[in-house]
Amino acid sequence: MRRPSSSSLAIARRDLGLSKVRQMTTWAVVVSLGVVGAVSAVLASELPGRSSAPATTPSQPATSPNTSTNAGPSSGLQAPSSPPSSVQSPPQTSAPPVISGAS
Amino acid sequence: MVEFPALGSTAVVASHPKNLLDVAVKVVEEEVAAIDLVCSRFRPDSEIVGLNSSAGQWFETSPLLFEALRVGLAAARNSDGAVDPTIGHTLQLLGYDRDFSELDSSAERPPLVTRRVPGWRKVQLDPERLRARLPVGVEVDLGATAKALAADRAAGRVARVTGGGVLVSLGGDISLAGGPPPGGWLVRVCEDHRASTDAPGQDVTLSCGGLATSSTTVRTWLRGSERMHHIVDPETGLCANGMWRTVSVAAASCVDANTASTAALVKGSGAESWLERHGLPARLVALDGSVRSVCGWPEAGR
Numbered sequence: 001m002r003r004p005s006s007s008s009l010a011i012a013r014r015d016l017g018l019s020k021v022r023q024m025t026t027w028a029v030v031v032s033l034g035v036v037g038a039v040s041a042v043l044a045s046e047l048p049g050r051s052s053a054p055a056t057t058p059s060q061p062a063t064s065p066n067t068s069t070n071a072g073p074s075s076g077l078q079a080p081s082s083p084p085s086s087v088q089s090p091p092q093t094s095a096p097p098v099i100s101g102a103s
Numbered sequence: 104m105v106e107f108p109a110l111g112s113t114a115v116v117a118s119h120p121k122n123l124l125d126v127a128v129k130v131v132e133e134e135v136a137a138i139d140l141v142c143s144r145f146r147p148d149s150e151i152v153g154l155n156s157s158a159g160q161w162f163e164t165s166p167l168l169f170e171a172l173r174v175g176l177a178a179a180r181n182s183d184g185a186v187d188p189t190i191g192h193t194l195q196l197l198g199y200d201r202d203f204s205e206l207d208s209s210a211e212r213p214p215l216v217t218r219r220v221p222g223w224r225k226v227q228l229d230p231e232r233l234r235a236r237l238p239v240g241v242e243v244d245l246g247a248t249a250k251a252l253a254a255d256r257a258a259g260r261v262a263r264v265t266g267g268g269v270l271v272s273l274g275g276d277i278s279l280a281g282g283p284p285p286g287g288w289l290v291r292v293c294e295d296h297r298a299s300t301d302a303p304g305q306d307v308t309l310s311c312g313g314l315a316t317s318s319t320t321v322r323t324w325l326r327g328s329e330r331m332h333h334i335v336d337p338e339t340g341l342c343a344n345g346m347w348r349t350v351s352v353a354a355a356s357c358v359d360a361n362t363a364s365t366a367a368l369v370k371g372s373g374a375e376s377w378l379e380r381h382g383l384p385a386r387l388v389a390l391d392g393s394v395r396s397v398c399g400w401p402e403a404g405r
Contacts (some may be wrong), residue, residue: 077181077363078355079382080312086401087306097289097306101296102318103112103276
């Protein structure tokens with residue numbers, strides 16, 4: 001049985017080293033891409049006009065972040081399903097109108 | 104239709120069909136009494152007085168006060184801070200420190216300075232334990248939203264209990280629930296809810312949702328020689344001083360309508376575009392009395 005020469009051993013070690021470097025580089029690239037993607041997603045959601053949440057959503061208070069909130073449940077101001085109508089003809093009822101005014 | 108005193112103003116209740124009126128009135132009276140006991144700044148036994156005097160520590164609330172606080176904070180968020188419940192101390196500085204009928208214009212008061220109100224974001228709510236915490240020095244006033252909340256709660260409850268239609272007006276802020284009468288509810292939109300039915304204004308019909316009117320011409324008082332009103336600009340801590348004197352808004356609820364009408368007075372020149380962005384039909388009366396209609400509010404003379 002022939003023993004490998006010292007030069008072929010060196011080549012084998014070099015190839016093994018290069019393989020490990022390639023492997024580590026691949027992982028580094030994958031991890032970096034993941035981190036960059038996550039950071040980009042966070043930044044995108046924080047930019048004005050880019051948020052998926054209402055622009056007026058408050059930040060949480062500095063204290064008791066897990067148990068307290070100053071935000072009520074809200075989906076914003078809601079328009080009526082039908083707007084007011086002008087009175088085109090005399091009302092069908094004899095009842096006087098209800099007054100809406102400030103108090 | 105029945106009228107009776109409520110929350111320092113007048114309640115009006117109407118039902119469809121009319122034979123539901125007695126039940127409707129009873130429900131409205133109960134809701135009004137409950138909200139008054141919880142949210143009145145001028146009752147020493149009210150919960151909100153207890154909350155305001157406990158600033159700096161957690162305060163256990165009733166479900167109704169918690170709901171009123173959540174609604175008040177949601178109004179602040181939905182109005183970009185224009186309707187801020189942390190104006191309690193500011194209102195006192197402006198002279199509104201007791202029941203409106205007992206205000207004293209001659210009392211000695213310090214000069215007014217521009218100072219932003221503490222801000223609604225500093226109020227903490229703990230929904231799991233039904234408690235709230237105000238920072239030291241902060242007092243809340245829910246006058247802008249509690250009345251509207253009471254109207255919405257009462258109208259919704261009447262409709263659920265009776266299965267009929269109801270109109271509840273508390274101080275001119277109107278909530279509708281259930282089926283309306285044929286042709287809708289007839290409402291005259293004026294600047295003052297105490298106006299007579301032939302006062303300047305506009306008749307409209309409504310079938311659902313809420314309608315609220317806010318004005319700088321009503322609930323005014325003298326602070327020395329200076330006239331004050333109760334619409335506070337949170338940015339300055341002073342009376343709002345925009346280009347509109349009265350704004351009426353229709354929305355899906357009385358709370359949303361009241362939030363928007365108050366916010367529009369504070370926002371001034373930016374009010375029209377803001378209302379359009381939210382799709383809220385509104386009638387705006389300028390300081391000179393001219394009227395603007397936006398977002399589908401029917402055009403008419405004042």
